[in-house]
Amino acid sequence: MKAVRVHPKGEGGELRLEEIPVPEPGPGEVRVRVAWAALNQMDRWMCRGVPGFRFPLPLTPGCDFSGTVDALGPGVAGVEPGTRVCVAPGYSCGACLPCGSGRQNLCRRFGIYGETRDGGDAEFAVVHAENLIPVPDGFPLDRAAAFPLTFLTAWHMLVDRAQVRPGERVLIHAAGSGVSVAATQIAHLWGAAVMVTAGTAEKVRKGLENGAEKGVDYRTGDWVAEARAWTGKAGLDVIVDHVGADTLPQGLWLLARGGRLVTCGVTSGRSMELNLAPLFFKSLSLLGSTMGSLGEQKEVAAHVFDGRLQPVIDSRFPLEKVARAHEKMESRDVFGKILLEVGGETG
Ligand SMILES: [Zn+2]
Secondary structure (H helix, E strand, C coil): CEEEEEEECCCCCEEEEEEECCCCCCCCEEEEEEHHHHHHHCHHHHHHHHHCCCCCEEEEECCEEEEEEEEEEECCCCCCCEEEEEECCCEEECCCCHHCCCHHHCCCEEEEEEECCCCCCCCCEEEEEEHEEEECCCCHHHHHCCCCHHHHHHHHHHHHHCCCCCCCCCEEECCHHHHHHHHHHHHHCCCCCCEEEEEEEHHHHHHHCCCEEEEEEEECCCCCHHHHCCCCCCEEEEEEECCCCCCCHHHHHEEEEEEEEECCCCCCCCCCCCCCHHHHHCCCCCCCCCCCHHHHHHHHHHHHHHCCCCCEEEEEEEHHHHHHHHHHHHHCCCCEEEEEEECCCCC
């Protein structure tokens, strides 16, 4: 089969399109014939390299993908070949205390397809049967590939960690990123008002279309002053940050009493100087978040399939043009998800 493979090169990895054997599903596993896969920041980190983390290269990237069930491994029941599915990207041991209490993302053996084992940038992918999410008839498989990781991440940040409430004011950085597109819609769904920041006027416009009430281009405007003006000096209730060094320190000063800042990444840098005075003076919470539970993944999927949350697709590339898709991601000229067409809609 055709598969994208990342091979070790220097500190990171190098993308290649290769022919490799079709994988066989083991006990409890299912083989999916992939229709569409979506790019995530993870794919770029694998190529760039992450200090202190070793990807098990060579590896097939692709955390998000959809397709049809192709073959069942030993012991798998209740799944019909031909079923249209997308895949929950996170898997865990299923036996430990966090797993037993429905917090799979805290499992010490938690992993992600396309990060810790082969993912979906290939004609076939093998996944754990419990990770299959059936896609309703009439819901297109390209959109089904465009939401699992980012909408789960944003849902867990806002609903579980920050516990957003109706009427609260939420600031979301980098409006066009996959997580921020999802976070904007999720905060809106929960009845919060959203302000977004973005690096171009066009992305600000799309952020407003995506449900934000206020947007600021941080290259031409002062987002700190704009956020203060937007809240009438009361302060923000929640900040969703995955930018890090460039935004997080100022964010703490913008929060209202009892405010929460939740972070899932540090794209601009992971080391920064923080003044902790507002943290205790204003009873703030600084929260970290990675992925979410399998239950949350299914909850998010139901909202997507019912149309209450809407995956946003930026662009589509054939599998053969995976390098071009990565260049597009690296350019940051993106609003929503970049998709790879592998087999296309087959269901
Ligand atoms: Zn576990």
